[in-house]
Amino acid sequence: MEIIKKIQNRRGAQLHIKGSAEKVFTKLPTPTRYALTPDDFFGTIPKLIKKEGEKIQAGAPLFHSKNNPQIQFVSPVSGTVEAIERGARRKIEKIIIKSDGSQESVKHEVKNWSKLNREELKSLLMQSGNWPFFKQRPYGTIANPEDSPKAIFVSTHSTCPLAPDFDFILANDIEAFREGISVLNKLSDQAVFLGSDASFPGIFEQIKEVQHYTISGPHPSGSLSLHIQELAPLNMGDRVWVVQPEDVANIGRFITTGQFSAKRTLAIAGNSVEQPKYITTKIGAEVSPILKEFKLRFPQNRLINGDVLTGTATTADGFIGYYNNQITIIPEGNEYRMFGWLPFKDNHVLSLSNTSFSRLFKKKDFEVNTNLNGEERALVVTGEMEKVFPMDIYPMQLLKACLVEDIEKMEALGIYEVVPEDFGLIDYANTSKIEAQEIIREGIELMIKEVG
Amino acid sequence: MNALRKQLDALKRPFGKGQKFEKFAPAINAFDTFLFVPNHTTQKGAHIRDAIDLKRTMVTVIIALLPALIYGIYNTGYQYYIQTDAPFTFIDAFLHGALKIVPMIIVSYVVGLSIEFGFAVYRGHEVNEGYLVTGLLIPMIMPVDIPLWMVGISTAFAVLIAKEAFGGTGMNILNPALTARAFAFFAYPTYMSGNKVWVSEASTVDGISGETILGSLAAGQEVNYSMMEMFQGAIPGSIAETSTLWVAVGALILILTGIGSWRIITGGILGAAFMGFLFNLWGANALMSFSWINHLIVGGFAFGIVFMATDPVSAAQTNKGKWIYGILTGIFCIMIRVFNPAYPEGVMLAILLMNVFAPTIDHYVVNANISKRKKRWSNAQELKTA
Numbered sequence: 001m002e003i004i005k006k007i008q009n010r011r012g013a014q015l016h017i018k019g020s021a022e023k024v025f026t027k028l029p030t031p032t033r034y035a036l037t038p039d040d041f042f043g044t045i046p047k048l049i050k051k052e053g054e055k056i057q058a059g060a061p062l063f064h065s066k067n068n069p070q071i072q073f074v075s076p077v078s079g080t081v082e083a084i085e086r087g088a089r090r091k092i093e094k095i096i097i098k099s100d101g102s103q104e105s106v107k108h109e110v111k112n113w114s115k116l117n118r119e120e121l122k123s124l125l126m127q128s129g130n131w132p133f134f135k136q137r138p139y140g141t142i143a144n145p146e147d148s149p150k151a152i153f154v155s156t157h158s159t160c161p162l163a164p165d166f167d168f169i170l171a172n173d174i175e176a177f178r179e180g181i182s183v184l185n186k187l188s189d190q191a192v193f194l195g196s197d198a199s200f201p202g203i204f205e206q207i208k209e210v211q212h213y214t215i216s217g218p219h220p221s222g223s224l225s226l227h228i229q230e231l232a233p234l235n236m237g238d239r240v241w242v243v244q245p246e247d248v249a250n251i252g253r254f255i256t257t258g259q260f261s262a263k264r265t266l267a268i269a270g271n272s273v274e275q276p277k278y279i280t281t282k283i284g285a286e287v288s289p290i291l292k293e294f295k296l297r298f299p300q301n302r303l304i305n306g307d308v309l310t311g312t313a314t315t316a317d318g319f320i321g322y323y324n325n326q327i328t329i330i331p332e333g334n335e336y337r338m339f340g341w342l343p344f345k346d347n348h349v350l351s352l353s354n355t356s357f358s359r360l361f362k363k364k365d366f367e368v369n370t371n372l373n374g375e376e377r378a379l380v381v382t383g384e385m386e387k388v389f390p391m392d393i394y395p396m397q398l399l400k401a402c403l404v405e406d407i408e409k410m411e412a413l414g415i416y417e418v419v420p421e422d423f424g425l426i427d428y429a430n431t432s433k434i435e436a437q438e439i440i441r442e443g444i445e446l447m448i449k450e451v452g
Numbered sequence: 453m454n455a456l457r458k459q460l461d462a463l464k465r466p467f468g469k470g471q472k473f474e475k476f477a478p479a480i481n482a483f484d485t486f487l488f489v490p491n492h493t494t495q496k497g498a499h500i501r502d503a504i505d506l507k508r509t510m511v512t513v514i515i516a517l518l519p520a521l522i523y524g525i526y527n528t529g530y531q532y533y534i535q536t537d538a539p540f541t542f543i544d545a546f547l548h549g550a551l552k553i554v555p556m557i558i559v560s561y562v563v564g565l566s567i568e569f570g571f572a573v574y575r576g577h578e579v580n581e582g583y584l585v586t587g588l589l590i591p592m593i594m595p596v597d598i599p600l601w602m603v604g605i606s607t608a609f610a611v612l613i614a615k616e617a618f619g620g621t622g623m624n625i626l627n628p629a630l631t632a633r634a635f636a637f638f639a640y641p642t643y644m645s646g647n648k649v650w651v652s653e654a655s656t657v658d659g660i661s662g663e664t665i666l667g668s669l670a671a672g673q674e675v676n677y678s679m680m681e682m683f684q685g686a687i688p689g690s691i692a693e694t695s696t697l698w699v700a701v702g703a704l705i706l707i708l709t710g711i712g713s714w715r716i717i718t719g720g721i722l723g724a725a726f727m728g729f730l731f732n733l734w735g736a737n738a739l740m741s742f743s744w745i746n747h748l749i750v751g752g753f754a755f756g757i758v759f760m761a762t763d764p765v766s767a768a769q770t771n772k773g774k775w776i777y778g779i780l781t782g783i784f785c786i787m788i789r790v791f792n793p794a795y796p797e798g799v800m801l802a803i804l805l806m807n808v809f810a811p812t813i814d815h816y817v818v819n820a821n822i823s824k825r826k827k828r829w830s831n832a833q834e835l836k837t838a
Contacts (some may be wrong), residue, residue: 015500237830256573300501309498330500333493337455340489341507343515349503354710355505355512370493374505375485378580380620381509382769383713394770397818412822427498431509432622433499 002212003200007230008290009217011390012425015354016163017308017330018365021276023168023268027253028293028296031285035096036062041132041323042441043141044450046073046092050081059106059129059260062095071142071381074129076262076282078104094319097284109259114186121186125251129260131249132322134346137228137240139444140419147370149241151232152184155195156204156245157215159222160307160424164267165324166245174203176261177245179252184243185209186356195227212366217390225422226390244323244452264320268294269330270308271367272301286320290327298331302370309424310437333371341374349373352388352429381431393417395426401437404441408452410443420444460484460625468619478572478733482579482742504582508710510581517588517692517704517759520601523685523735524692528596531688532652533661547826549596553691554650556591559600563607564590580621582765583611585604589629589759592692592751595649602640605716606632626807627766630756637800645795663686665750665790669738682749693755696748703758712762715771719778720757724748727786739790753785758797770817777813781806 038046045066050056056079061072064408075097116124122145125131125397143149156166170177184192191211194202197202198216213231213337215221225240243251246265253261262283274295286301304311305321308328312321316322320327340346347357350366358366385395393414401409421435430436464494466485467477485507494501529545564587566814572579579734610632615624634679637644651662665675665687677687685695693699706712730742735741746756761781768777781802788798795801 017500087534233828235829238832302493304499308500311499313499328499334491336488336491338456338488339503340503341485341511343508343512346503350500351503353502353504353508354708357510358503368500368795370499371501373489373496373501373503374507374510375490375492375578377506377578378582378620380506380580380582380622380765381711382764382767383771386771390684392824394818394821396769397814412825413818414825424498428500429502429504431504431506433501433504435504437497 003214003450004211005213005231006198007195007213007215007217007221007227009215009221009226009390011386012159012218012388013429014159014218014222015083015308015350015368015428016362016365016366017161017350018271019269019273019276019329020162021269021278021363023165024275026276026279026293028279030101031281031289032083032099032101033082033096033286034075034079034099034282034284035094035286035319036073036075036284036437037094038063038092039317041065041073041142043139043445044071046095048084048092048095050095052081052084054081054294055079056097057104057106058083058262059108061129062097063092065142070123070126070145071398072126072129073130073132074106074260076260076284078102081307082275096319098334105259108254108258110255113255114182116186119147119187121183125183128254133243133251134241135243137225137234137242137419139383139448140421143241144239148192149188151190151228151241152188152192152241152243153224153227153231154181154192154210154248155227156186156214156246157195157197157220157222157226158220158325159215159217160326161219162267162269162276162284162307162326163222164265164269164278166325167199167204169246169265169325170249171203173246173249173253174206174265175221176249176252176256178207180243180248180250181207181210181252182254183251184248188241191232193227193231195257196221204360220388220390220422220425223390223422225418226366229391229417231278236411236416238416243392245324246325247323259313261433265325266320268329269326270304271365272296272298274328283320283322285320287314287320287327292315292382294329296329300332300334301329302332304328304330304358307424308419309428319341330370331367333369335371337371348384353431372433374431375431376434379388379432379434384429385426385430385436389422391417395423395436398443399423399434400441402439402446405443405446407447410447413450415440415447457488460487471498475576476573478576478578479569482569482572485578507579510584512709512711513585513590513759514707516702517585517592519698519701520692520695520755521553521588521592523695523698524592527685527694528652528691530686531650531662532660535651535654536657537664543784548652552596556598556603556656557588557596557601560590560607561587561601562612563604567608567611567616569619575620577620580732582621586610593629593633593760594754595644596652596691597649597655599638600634600641601766602636602643604713606636606639607634607686622765623678625766625811626627626804627760627763630760630804630807634804650690663818664689664796668741669742672738672795679746679749684745687750690752693752696754699754699758703754706758711773712758713764713767713778715774716762716767716778716781717758719775720753720761720782723779723782724753724757724786725782726779730788731786737790739796747786747789751789751797752799753782756785756803757781760799761803761806766810768810768813768817770814773810773813773817776817777806777810780809798834 085094136143194210420437529548533540614631647663654660728747737779784802
């Protein structure tokens with residue numbers, strides 16, 4: 001199989017954290033409650049279809065997008081709508097479904113899917129709840145079905161801290177993955193790009209009909225924004241779609257069975273977890289069975305849907321997010337460190353800076369916690385963001401443009417080419433404890449509002 | 453440690469949210485965070501954070517300054533005793549210097565930090581650590597006999613006009629410490645230049661003449677110092693800038709820890725060496741024919757380029773910009789030295805000048821990236837319409 005490009009990135013840093021998941025599956029007690037969290041779908045305003053107490057089949061729509069009613073979000077299991085949790089200004093925070101244990105599922109007619117034209121295929125995917133698997137660039141929102149994307153990207157190589165291994169996750173799903181890729185190919189005239197790590201050819205070698213590329217280098221080499229900039233740079237008005245590898249398999253499974261597939265394989269990782277392993281469950285499943293199964297090393301922990309840099313915090317009674325293939329559990333760090341600001345003191349705290357000896361232990365896996373290790377300050381130090389940001393973009397200048405809401409400048413500096421997650425490592429590394437992801441997210445929200 | 457922590461927490465209670473002294477919380481927090489890294493946890497964004505913070509950064513700079521400061525204190529005494537021909541020991545010299553310099557440091561910190569604390573309370577933000585470095589730099593670049601009240605006024609001017617007027621730490625255009633020196637230079641020229649200010653007590657004790665090497669050269673006099681003396685710093689000059697050796701140690705600390713920009717430092721040395729070499733070829737006067745290597749080791753050049761030009765706030769902020777900024781600073785420094793008869797040292801004005809131009813340099817560097825992106829857009833547009 002031919003590789004069209006080897007992306008070799010040097011900028012960034014691999015954070016070595018203790019607790020990467022062993023490539024073994026462990027069985028969980030069956031979860032009984034599931035939830036969809038509208039916040040997982042950036043830029044989507046939910047419009048409810050089901051009410052509290054109503055019965056619902058797996059794959060039946062729970063809500064749709066207010067701006068595009070065709071895009072439906074379906075229930076991962078059959079059961080009843082237990083609760084609709086609302087926050088401030090009646091914003092819908094969670095739609096909780098109590099599973100009834102039966103596998104009653106909505107069935108769609110998919111036998112002759114390859115004969116459908118593109119529009120019919122799109123509406124099939126939307127009705128069946130598969131559309132939220134497609135996200136678009138710019139902005140990282142759910143793809144607009146009316147667009148025709150310049151390319152579709154799938155990357156099977158994640159470089160984030162304690163990242164799950166998609167070769168392992170998809171090893172038994174490669175057939176479904178292949179089917180999913182053929183669906184993607186039908187949706188775009190342009191190429192479908194498939195990224196793998198440098199060990200290619202792995203299991204993805206057998207996938208035809210795609211442009212293979214490989215990625216090597218430290219985090220954030222796995223960032224799709226970087227791959228898109230290298231292979232199909234976004235110009236004004238361009239759209240590129242991205243799909244997570246396991247969701248490609250979910251789409252593939254749907255197109256063969258006609259039933260919505262909500263399979264989610266997760267690496268349960270982090271230095272709080274005694275024996276980190278993989279689990280298989282469904283999208284939106286409750287977290288508590290995980291906490292029953294995995295022993296934790298510390299009394300106070302933070303549960304993160306996703307990785308330590310870009311994930312969102314959840315609680316012991318929370319639910320698994322829609323897109324993440326990883327749950328990271330790390331101890332909370334609400335403790336004081338006397339004179340901890342002295343250079344070369346407290347070398348057990350992971351640091352990318354040469355003001356700590358922790359840099360010398362490159363092979364060691366570090367214990368981390370959620371301490372801010374300082375306080376927010378004015379932006380003083382320069383050059384440190386560029387070191388961990390691989391794209392051809394000036395990150396600090398872009399952040400400043402977002403802070404002053406200068407839309408023209410944001411455009412010119414490349415806001416269309418980034419998503420907040422690309423700034424995760426900047427959040428981590430910057431001296432002044434600036435919340436870079438937050439600033440970019442607000443910048444993107446502004447762009448959506450003003451430019452669309 | 454726990455007992456101390458409890459005491460502190462009790463002490464802080466009246467400054468808590470909704471309490472009587474809430475407004476003054478930044479002041480008490482500044483002291484608290486000096487003892488303890490706070491127990492704050494990440495609330496949004498990345499869940500883990502690097503061990504580095506602004507305090508650690510600034511303290512690293514202070515550590516890098518210490519060798520030059522300690523040598524400067526010793527050299528102050530050394531210059532005094534060697535000129536008065538009195539017998540002395542290392543301790544004598546050091547004490548003589550300390551007696552002069554420690555009060556200056558105290559004045560600079562007290563004046564500067566009071567203003568910083570005041571503005572932190574007024575603006576309701578935490579006290580930024582930047583002044584810890586500025587406050588040490590100001591006395592280090594002054595002549596030793598400058599009256600304390602002048603140090604105080606210069607400091608106040610620098611912090612108020614060069615820093616807080618622009619919005620505080622991170623917003624200033626000019627380096628505050630250099631602004632303090634420039635203020636003193638233009639407001640009190642008799643205390644800041646000439647041949648009576650560079651050696652301790654030179655103006656009161658007969659027989660002491662303390663002319664700097666650059667001053668002698670500008671006046672067309674012989675220079676009686678060997679290159680080794682210039683490098684070690686056993687020469688008259690502002691308090692802590694004389695020793696290129698100890699400044700180089702500081703530079704090494706800054707570069708190895710990554711706190712100071714090696715691009716600016718290297719660029720500055722290259723620029724100054726290049727300009728000095730050109731003038732050597734020309735050789736029209738004493739300063740021009742002064743060897744380019746010597747240009748690098750006398751005067752405040754080394755100190756300025758290592759500790760002042762690298763101030764990340766007032767320097768260029770892009771990597772390419774840092775090269776250009778450094779090289780130009782070096783070039784201008786030597787140019788001002790050679791061409792300005794009223795003022796034989798050029799590093800202060802060169803850095804201040806480049807501080808002003810740094811945003812422009814960055815503008816062009818960033819614009820290159822912008823036009824590349826826009827060109828890609830228009831190329832794509834042409835392809836679509838074609």
